[in-house]
Amino acid sequence: MDIDRNIEGKGVPGLSPQATNGKRSPATENGRTRVAKSGTRRRRTTAQSMAAQQRNISVSEFFAKNRHLLGFDNPRKALLTTVKEAVDNSLDACEEAGIVPEIWVRIECAKGNRYSVAIQDNGPGIVKRQVPLIFGKLLYGSKFHRLRMSRGQQGIGISAAGMYGKLTTGKPVKITTKISVRKPAHYYEVEIDTKHNVPEIHNGRGEGVDIPPGEKGRAYMQRHGIEWVSHYAAAEGQTPKELRSGTRVTIELEGKFLRGRGSVDEYLQQTAIANPHVTLHYVDPEGQERTYERSTTELPVEPKEIKPHPYGVELGHLVTMLKDSKAVTLSQFMTSAFSRVSAAVARRICEAANLSTRASTRKIGRDEADALYQAIQQTRISNPATDCISPIGEDLLLKGLHHVVPGEFYAAATRPPAVYRGNPFQIEVALAYGGGNSVEKLTYEVLIELLGHSDARTLRQFLVNTFDGIGSDSADRIIKSSGFGSRQSPARMGPADIKSLLDAMQNVTLSEKQSMQIMRYANRVPLQFQAAGCAITQGVINTNWRSYGLSQSRGGMPAGPVTVMVHMASVWVPFTSESKEAVAAYPEIEKELRLALQAVGRKLGMYLRRRKRVKQEGERRSIFLRYLGEVATAVTEINGGDRQGLYEQLLKVAKRKTAEADTNLDSRGRAIVESDEDYGRNVLVVEQRPEDLLVGLAKTDDEQKQLF
Amino acid sequence: MAKKTARRKVSKTEEKNGKLSAKDRKTLKSIGGLAEGVNKAAFRGRDPHLEIPSRSLSNVRYNKTKRFIEMGRGKNRRELFNLSQAKSYMQTVLVGNGCRQLINAGKTTSIRGLYYLLKHTIEGTREETFDEQKDCDPIIEDVEVMLSALREELHLYAKNAGAMVGPITLVDSGDEIDCSRMGSGGYSIPSIAEPEVVQFKRHTAKFVLHVEKDTVWRRFNEDKFWQEHDCILTHGGGQPPRGVRRLLHRLHHELKLPVYCLLDNDPWGYYIYSVIKQGSINLAYESKRMAIPAARYMGMRSKDYERCGLSSSVTIGLNDNDVKRAKQIAGYPWFANKKAWQKEIDLMLQNGFKLEVEALINKGISYVTQEYVPARLDDRDFLD
Structure with missing residues (x-):
């Protein structure tokens, strides 16, 4: 009856013919009865018929329809997410097993x-x-129910990738796995039954196939077209070592391979930086092979699993925990289920909640649970143990960054x-300054390829989206100096056009206007999307870099x-969405970010100031040198003196003068001697030869300040 | 070693200059002093620098007894080993050397000519010694004040501007010129009007009438005003250049002729009068050879609108800039104590418009020559 009324209630008077005539009949006052009587509205459905349609929604069905939640919103991102989920799982597995990871990634265009x-x-x-x-x-999955720092969290990723593959290509996921040299490997072709969220095995009559170890197995794999890297790459003349164990996943999916920002290339590069203990072999669809060698064989410290901290638990969760707990008394429950709750703390909480420490957990109702929850918030509980986090460490950060990002100055701070909301976390920052940007290494062939792959509508868009370090400012300058129109389409460019674009890109100095690159990581996993909404990006923007010698607009x-x-390393990284792309801004996290950024910023500031001084000295000398010749010529023409003698004399004075001007004076007018060793720990300065510095100078300052 | 050779060569160049005039020798000597200063500083390991008298408003003062603007003692130091001054130091030395070349060759050139003479690419760079003429001009003025040599003494001149007619005969570079027989164009006043170039021979003039512009001057010349009133008629093409001012100065001091100015009634006209009378800020160091403290301002006057019954159509409204400039002029120390001038400027500001001399043509084509100026001369109605 209730439903009936609701449906009829929707019979708006305005829809009835009388009402549209504009006549106000008395019946409209009681529209509900009128409509029912006249029978103009058919009953659409009944409770019974609706009930027939109401049924369980499987998780997999839900995600099949909402694949953007998992990072499969477009073909390009789907490809990236697939690689990412698989690599993250592999790294987690290797580290957990104490194996120094080596990973092979191969993308082929089917x-x-x-x-x-x-x-x-x-x-x-x-x-x-x-x-x-x-x-x-x-x-x-294994990671959801525990509080331990790991890359994966929910156990959705790789199976979702498989599901996406099946949805777009109909092909099952192929898995080869081997747990020991002697034991047989297993080969599976699995697909997900989206209706029931259960796996369906395709090969070996639903049982999978066992592949015997050794030579026999290799022959079998070759026969059946099962791919498997059986040996590590070895140096020339050495026998390659066999893989003792491992897993290979092959997923066929609809995707789009692009380079540049948010690409697989970028993901793997960034992964290599944050995981200096990993060797990555990567073959891209064009068949190009790239290897990121590990710079250390030391595995990160194994993170410990911890119990939740009371501050991080919400009321609903608390109620479930109470229900599931095997503990008899409240005190027992508190001390066993939470970290940092001793019997004394438990007693204080119970007192604050007006509950007995010996109250039975079974008898805690919703009201008591609420009181308990409030009491927890009011009681001082020491912070959770932080040894559950394994940071990369300053040394390895420097190593990793130096390995992959060219530069002249590196600094790191851990x-x-x-703790935020009872979850321990740790912030690490590393910074690289200087070095060439992606454009300098660009070749004609690569540019053609990039242009061909780009779906950008204008040249400007292409430049900004494809290259690191080209902002809209730099893009405009490149376009201006190459002489193209501002709406030039990248698709319609002839070889000559491309050549002139390349010239322009290499001639326009980008280093001044280039904007800072931010690489964000959560538990060693690079975050590539939603930069603007991420607490890390905000932290960088909110730091005042001007005081560290960089220019920054408000x-x-x-x-x-x-x-x-x-x-950001944490047992539970607070992502803003399920696709794990941005870190949420908790005040504690913001504070730590700020302090860490400031720590590396200070070191950068020291380096830049020192560099600037050297640069100024060079400039000053060069300016004097430039005019000395003219002065000497003019003077000797006037008085008929010896030009060379005067020139050399002036040169001598110039050198002394510039040296003098370069010594800094303190407030009392005494020269300050600055030592080069005061950067503090964890700084890496790549020595640049003076010639290089001069070349860099001449380049940045146009011909105006050219040196000779 | 180098020191000795340098000295020997200096003496050689001086010998060669035996045929030069005394003035030229003096100039060369001061240029040589400039070079020697660089030499000395360099060989003593010192920082070479030049002391250049400052040519800014802050370094000029109004001398009440002499009644013209004088340069103060403020000096700017220009150092070779100073980032912001290195280039101008180099340029100063170049200009000195350029002038030396001119004097040695016994030739003169324009300041633009000197700019081209000195302009070249600095060896090993893509930088020019001078990018534009306007980089060069202030340096020339620096050299003038530094050596206390006049532009003429450096063998430089500006382009001719200004003309003269009247009952006077003079000798210009050896040619005798009768300024009463100059046709409609008049005698073009050279930029160097020094006694070496221009000598006065005879004259019957009673005063000098200086008008602002060429157009007004032509009216007077066409009406043969100078014949009727026995006067020398000059114009300076707006702000009079050095040549015109120097010539006026000489006419006034050597021939004892009073100078009357007929200028527009606007801040610009006031300032032209101020420059003729007291000298300019920029060339304050030459005031004693240019300023004519006894010059008188004849018109246009603010009261002429009513006095002559002019139509309101011939007035030009003052803009903000004019008002600002007028107030600035009223505040100059040499105007501040003159009540008549304060009243004059006040009245212009009250009127809210300016009057050009040409506006008088509205009353009749020759109104200015037949009525306006004769009336002023009769009344002796001048501003000091």
């Missing part, structure tokens, strides 16, 4: 816009019966662990050839 993505690791492998569940069931990114990497 046909059209279908790509086959294969990721293999040297991890511990997966036990046979778990394989289908891990790759063919959403929300199945903050001590801190509320904007600082400018300069700077790369900053920021890593």
Whole structure:
């Protein structure tokens, strides 16, 4: 009856013919009865018929429809997400097993816009019966229920990638896994049954296939077209070592391979920076091979699993915990389920909540739970142990960044662990200054290729989106100096046009207007999207970089050839969405970010000031030198003196003068001697030969200040 | 070693200059002193620098007894080893050397000519010694004040501007010129009007009438005003250049002729009068050879609008800039104590318009020559 009324209630008087005539009949006062009586509105549905349609929605169905939530919103991102989920899982597995990770990534263009993505690791492998569940069931995993720092969290990623592959190409996920040299490997072709969220195994009559170890197995794999990297790459003349264990996942999916920002290339590069213990082999769809060698064989300290801290638990969660707990008394529950709750703390909480420490957990109702929750917030509880986090460490940050990002100055800072909402976290920042940008290494062939792949409508858009370090300012200058119109389409450019574009790109100095590059990481995983909404980006923007010698417009990114990497390590990284692209801004996190950025900023400031001084000295000398010849000529023409003698004499004075001007004086007018060793720890300065510095100078300051 | 050779060569160049005039020798000597200063400083390991008298408003003062603007003692130091001054130091030395070349060759050139003479690309760079003439001109003035040599003494001149007619005969570079027989164009006043170039021979003039512009001057010349009133008629093409001012100065001091000025009634006209009378700020160091403190201002006057019954159509409204400039002029120390001038400027500001001399043509084509100026001369109605 209720439903009936609701539906009829929607019979708005305005829809009835009388009302449209504009006549106000008395019946409209009681429109509901009128409509029912006249029978002009058909009953659409009944409670019974609706009930027939109401049914369980499977998680997999939900995500199949809402794939953007998981990072599969467009073909380009789908490809990236797939690689990313697989690589993250591999790294987690290797580290957990204590194996120094080596990962092979191979992307092949199957046909059209279908790509086959294969990721293999040297991890511990997966036990046979778990394989289908891990790759063919959403929300199945080992990491969700524990509080431990790891890359993956929910157990959605890789199975979602498989599901996406199946949806777009109909092909199952192929998994090869091996847990020991002697034991057989397993080969599965799995797909997810989206209706029921259960795996379906295609090969071996639903059982999968066992591949015997050794030579026999290799022959079998070759026969059946199963790909497997069986040996590590070895130096010339050495016998390659065999992989003891590992897992290889191959997913075929519809995707789009692009380079530049937010690409697989970028992801792998950034991963290599934050994981200096990983060796990455990468073959892109064009067949180009790239290897990021590890710079250390030391694995990160194994993070410990911790119990939740009372501050981080919400009321609903508390109620569930109470229900699930095996503890008999409240005190027992508190001390066993939470970290940092001793019997004394538990007693204080119970007192504040007006509950007995010996109250039975079974008998805690909703009101009591609420009181308990309030009491927890009011009680002082010491911060959780922070040894559950394993930061990259300043040394390795420097190594990793130096390995991949060219530059002349590197600094790193790791903050001590801190806590937000009961979750321990730690912020690390590393910074690289100087070095060439992506444009300098650009060749004609690569540019043609990039232009061909780009879907940008204008040249400006192409430049900004494709290259690191080209902002809209620099793009405009490049376009201006190459003489193209501002709406030039990148698709319609002849070889001559491309050549002149390349010239312009290499001639326009970008270093001044270049804006800072930010690499964001959460638990060693690069974050590539939603930069603007991320607490890390905001932290960088809100830091005053001007006092560290960089230029920065109000509320904007600082400018300069700077790369900053920021890593947030936490047992639970607060992402703003399920696709894990941006870190939420908690005040505690913001504070730590600020302090860490300031720490590296100070070091950069010291370096830049020192560099500026050297540069000024050079400039000053060059300006004097430039005019000395003219002065000497004119003077000797006037008095008929010896030009060379005077010139040399003037030169001598000039050198002494500039040296004098360069010594800094303190407030009392005494010269300050600055030592080069005062950067503090964790700074890496790549020595630049003076010639290089001069070349750089001449380039940045036009011909006006050219040196000779 | 180098020192010795340098000295020997200096003496050689001086010998060669035996045929030069005494004035030229003096100039050369001061240029040589400039070079020697650089030499000395360099060989003593000192920082070479030049002391250039400052040519700014802050470094001029009004001498009440002499009644013209004089340059103060303020000096600017220009150093070779100073980032912001290195280039202008180099340029100063170049200009000195350029002038030396001119004097040695016994030739003169324009300041633009000197700019081209000295302009070249600095060896090993793509930088020019001078980018534009306006980089060069102030340096020339610097050299003038520094050596206390006049532009003429540096063998430089500006382009001719200004003309003269009247019952006077003079000798210009050896040619005798009768200024009463100059046709409609008049005698073009040279930029160098020094006694070496221009000598006065005879005259019957009673006064000098200086008008602002060529157009007004032509009216007077066409009406043969100078014949009727026995006067020398000059114009300076707006702000009179040095040649005109120097000639007026000489006419006034050597021939004892009073100078009357007929200028527009606007701040610009006032300032022209001020420059003729007291000298300019920029060339304050030459005031004693240019300023004519006894010059008198004849018109146009603010009261002429009513006095002559002019139509309101011939007035030009004052703009903000004019008002600002008028107030600035009223505040100059040499105007500040003159009540008549304060009243004059006040009245113009009250009127809210300016009057050009040409406006008088509205009353009749020759009104200015037949009525206006004769009336002023009769009344002796001048502003000091």
